[in-house]
Structures are given as C-alpha cells and as structure tokens.
Amino acid sequence: MTKQRIGIWIIGAWGGVSTTAAIGLLSLQKGLTGTSGLVSEHPYFEKLDLVGWDQVVIGGHEIRETSFVEAAKHFSETSGVFHPALLQAVEPELNEFDKNVKPGTLIHVGDTIRSLAGDSVKQYDQESLQDTLARLSADMTEFQKQHDLAHVVVVNLASTEPPVEESAKALSLAELKEQLASAETSPVPASALYAIAAMNAGCSHLNFTPSAGTDLPALIELAEEKQILHGGRDGKTGETLMKSVLAPMFAHRNLNVMSWVGHNIFGNLDGKVLDDPVNKSNKVHSKDHLLTEILGYKPQTLVSIEYIESMGDWKTAWDHIHFKGFLDTKMSLQFTWQGTDSVLAAPLVLDMVRFTEREWRRGNRSGVMTHLSSFFKSPMQATTPEFERQYQQLEEWANTVSEE
Numbered sequence: 001m002t003k004q005r006i007g008i009w010i011i012g013a014w015g016g017v018s019t020t021a022a023i024g025l026l027s028l029q030k031g032l033t034g035t036s037g038l039v040s041e042h043p044y045f046e047k048l049d050l051v052g053w054d055q056v057v058i059g060g061h062e063i064r065e066t067s068f069v070e071a072a073k074h075f076s077e078t079s080g081v082f083h084p085a086l087l088q089a090v091e092p093e094l095n096e097f098d099k100n101v102k103p104g105t106l107i108h109v110g111d112t113i114r115s116l117a118g119d120s121v122k123q124y125d126q127e128s129l130q131d132t133l134a135r136l137s138a139d140m141t142e143f144q145k146q147h148d149l150a151h152v153v154v155v156n157l158a159s160t161e162p163p164v165e166e167s168a169k170a171l172s173l174a175e176l177k178e179q180l181a182s183a184e185t186s187p188v189p190a191s192a193l194y195a196i197a198a199m200n201a202g203c204s205h206l207n208f209t210p211s212a213g214t215d216l217p218a219l220i221e222l223a224e225e226k227q228i229l230h231g232g233r234d235g236k237t238g239e240t241l242m243k244s245v246l247a248p249m250f251a252h253r254n255l256n257v258m259s260w261v262g263h264n265i266f267g268n269l270d271g272k273v274l275d276d277p278v279n280k281s282n283k284v285h286s287k288d289h290l291l292t293e294i295l296g297y298k299p300q301t302l303v304s305i306e307y308i309e310s311m312g313d314w315k316t317a318w319d320h321i322h323f324k325g326f327l328d329t330k331m332s333l334q335f336t337w338q339g340t341d342s343v344l345a346a347p348l349v350l351d352m353v354r355f356t357e358r359e360w361r362r363g364n365r366s367g368v369m370t371h372l373s374s375f376f377k378s379p380m381q382a383t384t385p386e387f388e389r390q391y392q393q394l395e396e397w398a399n400t401v402s403e404e
C-alpha cells in the first residue's frame with residue numbers, strides 16, 4: 001500500500017507534550033529544525049520508508065479551554081523552551097490545528113483532573129456513556145474524513161488518572177460491553193473510554209501515560225476483535241530511561257544493589273496533577289517496578305515526585321544508588337538528570353506514530369506492538385525490561401518489515 005496522509009488524534013491536545021509535538025512537527029515540515037532526538041530519523045530506519053512529516057496533521061480531544069499558541073506561549077514564558085521566532089513561524093498552522101480540537105470527557109477522571117475542566121466539556125456532564133462513546137468516535141471519524149487521511153493514530157497524552165479500580169481489571173470483554181450501558185455501573189476510566197472510541201473508529205492507539213488506556217484484559221480482547229494496533233504505557237523519557245540502561249549494568253557485573261532512591265522535582269501542569277497523592281501513586285508504580293524485574297530481587301527503593309512550580313517544564317531527577325561489590329564493599333553511584341520534560345517526550349510521540357503507521361501499512365492490523373517496548377516505562381506484553389534489548393527488538397522489527 002502506498003503512503004498517504006495520516007492523522008494524529010491527541011487526547012490532551014493542548015497539554016505540554018502535545019503542544020511540543022505540534023510545534024516540532026510543523027518545524028520539521030518547514031525545515032526549521034534538525035532531527036536530533038527523533039529515533040525514527042536514525043539512519044537505521046531509512047529502509048522503512050516511513051511517512052513524511054509533511055503528510056501528518058494533528059487534532060484531538062481536550063477538557064481545558066486554551067489553544068496551541070496560548071499553551072506554547074505559557075511554556076515559553078515559564079520554561080523558555082521555544083524560541084519566539086520559531087513560534088511565530090508556525091503560529092498560522094497551530095491555529096489550523098486548533099480547529100481540529102474537540103471537547104473530550106470527564107468520566108471517572110478524578111477530582112484533580114476535573115478541576116481543570118472548562119464549560120465546553122462540562123456541557124456533556126449529563127450525557128449517557130453510550131452517547132459519549134459515540135461522540136468521541138464520531139470526532140475521530142470526522143477528522144479522518146475532513147482531512148482525507150488514510151489512517152489515524154490516537155495518542156493518549158492526557159493528565160495521569162488515579163489508578164484504575166480492581167473491578168475494571170477483572171472484566172471480560174462480554175462483561176465490559178454490558179457495563180458500558182451506564183457510567184454509574186462502569187468502572188472504566190476516561191483513558192479506556194477514549195481507547196474504545198478509537199477502536200470503534202478503526203484507529204490505532206498509543207498510551208503515553210500511566211493511565212489504563214488499552215492495558216485492561218477486556219480492551220486487549222476488544223483490540224483483537226476489532227483488529228486494532230495498540231501499545232503502552234507511560235513514555236520512558238528521563239529517569240526511568242536511565243534506570244533501564246543502568247540497572248542491567250549492575251546485574252551483569254553481579255553488583256548487589258541495596259537501595260535505589262530517586263527524587264524528581266518539576267513544575268509543569270503534569271507535575272501539578274501528580275501532586276495529588278492518588279494520581280501520583282499511578283506514576284510512582286510505573287517508575288518503580290522495573291528495578292525488581294531487571295535485577296531479579298527487590299532492593300529498597302524510594303521514588304519521590306514533587307511539584308516545584310518555579311521549575312516549570314524543567315525536570316531534575318537526582319538518583320542515589322547504593323550497591324555492594326567484592327569483599328562486601330559498599331559503594332555508590334549518583335546521577336542528576338536535568339531535562340525539559342516535553343522536549344524529551346514529544347519526539348518519541350512522533351516516532352511511535354510513524355512506526356505504528358508503518359506496521360498498519362504493512363497489513364498487520366491487530367494486537368500489542370511489542371517492538372515499541374523501548375519507548376515505554378511499563379511496556380505491555382514486553383519480553384524484557386532492559387532498554388538495550390528492547391531497542392534491538394525495534395531494529396529486528398525494522399529488518400523484517402524492510403525485507404517484505
């Protein structure tokens with residue numbers, strides 16, 4: 001099948017990562033930036049014939065009332081990330097993208113996320129669950145038709161929800177379908193509802209957040225039934241990326257890690273939402289579990305995430321790793337990671353969309369894309385937690401695809 005225009009439908013369209021992805025995409029289209037930070041631009045993947053940047057258009061769902069330009073200006077002012085001249089150069093196209101942004105849903109998002117919502121989305125408070133699903137799906141289909149897109153990849157970049165209720169994890173697909181009759185009986189959070197809407201609209205789905213998304217048994221089943229490609233969850237962009245690279249080193253040298261402490265401070269909107277202990281617990285779990293998986297035992301661990309407003313989008317992670325070497329000698333490694341959260345995340349979103357479109361164009365239209373494991377903190381159905389091995393799986397997939 002030949003390459004055609006594609007769409008990225010972003011849940012949380014006016015958030016930090018999404019806005020950076022939109023500015024990044026337009027800067028690439030206009031030749032205003034280089035390609036560093038983009039995995040899909042690595043020469044290894046040239047053979048894949050990935051979709052061109054100029055073939056991509058953005059739309060999405062939101063709950064706040066703002067715009068790409070307003071969000072970008074706020075970012076520039078608080079974190080100094082985009083050069084004003086760059087912003088000015090892409091402003092007309094960002095305004096066009098705004099026209100593709102529709103009100104989303106607040107079903108089971110928790111109080112902290114609800115407190116961000118504007119009137120455009122609150123007008124749907126009384127809508128039935130079935131109507132919400134139909135509306136969200138129709139928005140995606142309309143976007144595809146209006147822009148004449150061969151395929152749409154839905155990416156969840158919305159604020160992190162509270163952990164999903166245990167009852168939702170236990171649902172079979174048949175039970176889920178029954179419960180979807182009403183929001184009162186359904187424990188399914190917004191992130192999963194968007195995923196169901198995406199599947200109903202025939203879109204692929206990527207979950208860049210720790211929220212449930214498609215990572216529920218019933219949704220995995222639904223994706224198979226509907227022949228949908230999907231992947232998640234929680235983008236691996238900074239501290240956890242370091243963990244998944246460093247922990248194998250300790251394991252392979254048989255150095256016993258006694259404790260691993262990671263303190264994270266940052267001040268963007270994501271940090272503000274994660275300041276709610278309930279929402280935070282979802283993220284902490286996602287950042288913590290892989291050490292045990294890689295090392296084969298559980299060292300004492302502590303992950304802290306603190307909202308420090310003055311930091312804006314600049315995240316600092318300080319990690320202290322206390323380990324034991326030969327003759328039981330105790331030693332330590334410390335590192336400090338300082339990065340712009342959204343600038344680290346946005347290129348990975350663009351990469352994964354391109355890789356997903358390529359898999360879809362290949363004719364494989366169903367199941368979890370395990371070759372994208374290296375992009376996620378908690379990759380679904382991953383066969384290894386180690387970054388290097390996960391990256392090799394991406395290269396192996398690229399080899400297979402290019403030989404077809």
Ligand SMILES: NC(=O)c1ccc[n+]([C@@H]2O[C@H](COP(=O)([O-])OP(=O)(O)OC[C@H]3O[C@@H](n4cnc5c(N)ncnc54)[C@H](O)[C@@H]3O)[C@@H](O)[C@H]2O)c1
Nearest residue numbers: 012014015016017062104158159160209235269270341345
């Ligand atoms: N490096 C990174 O930035 C990074 C890494 C891994 C994961 N993530 C995750 O990606 C997500 C986005 O991060 P961000 O920094 O852009 O956050 P953000 O707070 O800037 O953006 C989130 C956006 O989602 C919107 N939103 C919230 N609930 C919604 C809903 N139900 N429907 C539609 N929109 C909704 C918010 O209004 C906001 O605009 C977060 O969940 C974050 O934890 C980010």
